[in-house]
Amino acid sequence: MRLLNRSAGRLSRHRRGPIAGLVVLLAALCLSGGLYAAFSPSSAADDSSIGDAAKGKELFLVGCAFCHGQNAEGQTDINGKLIGPSLAGVGAASVDFQVGTGRMPLAAPGQQAPSKKKVYTDEEIADLAAYVASLAPGPAIPTAKDYSTDGLTKEQKEEAIVRGGQIFLTNCTACHNFTGEGGAMPRGGYAPKLLDTTPKHIYEAMLTGPQSMDTFSNGNLSPEEKRDVIAYIGSMKEEPGYGGFSLGNLGPVSEGLFAWIVGLGVLVGFAVWIAAHTTRTSKRKGLSA
Incomplete structure (x- = not known):
């Protein structure tokens, strides 16, 4: 009984120690992190199996490294302006989207990369995606x-x-x-x-x-x-x-523009025609008199 009381006393003293709170906090963080990783929906995966990462690296060094850096770490110019962002963690899905829609490689710097005909084949895109996916976990294709x-x-x-x-x-x-x-x-x-x-x-x-x-x-x-x-x-x-002429389905902007240019334009033209026709008729009546 005395041994149990001594053990309980030691545990009580350790619980009141300065390190006890830190230990409990670390244990709680590890437990909560493990539960989140186990039950939360995952959006990150290693897609290195979709293609050949080694071939993808060769393609990357030729067509992408100028903007994104030799190791995909990102590049800036001498003024500190970003040329190409870091690709670590963007995942294979980002590569498949950007390269598959022709947005990358970028033909010229601009406010936004437009969609165009893709430069790489599907196999090459898969290799590039595999290489970028091997850098760090990211969204899978x-x-x-x-x-x-x-x-x-x-x-x-x-x-x-x-x-x-x-x-x-x-x-x-x-x-x-x-x-x-x-x-x-x-x-x-x-x-x-x-x-x-x-x-x-x-x-x-x-x-x-x-x-x-x-x-x-x-x-x-x-x-x-x-x-x-x-x-x-x-x-x-x-x-x-269902609405007839869709006007590009752009909503009130295109509809308002159409109303101003076509609708009011027709009304103004019709009013001018009426005024001109009325003037000619009055002149003819005056000459007849």
């Missing part, structure tokens, strides 16, 4: 099951479109327009048209947040929610234009 609704029933597809529409109208219309046609943004940027973008690249854009776009990681929008947004965008391609 999505597969068809991540963004496709082919495995769903008709009712489930309709429900996915409805859910995706709610997410799109809440988070995306401010930049991409309510019809996905895109639009102008501050500082010379613009939101691209979504209806011409493949589902995989839309998913990757949400996952990686290219340029001015916000990043919607799997912690912000689950993979199912991203799939639903893509399903809604796909439904807009098949939706007929």
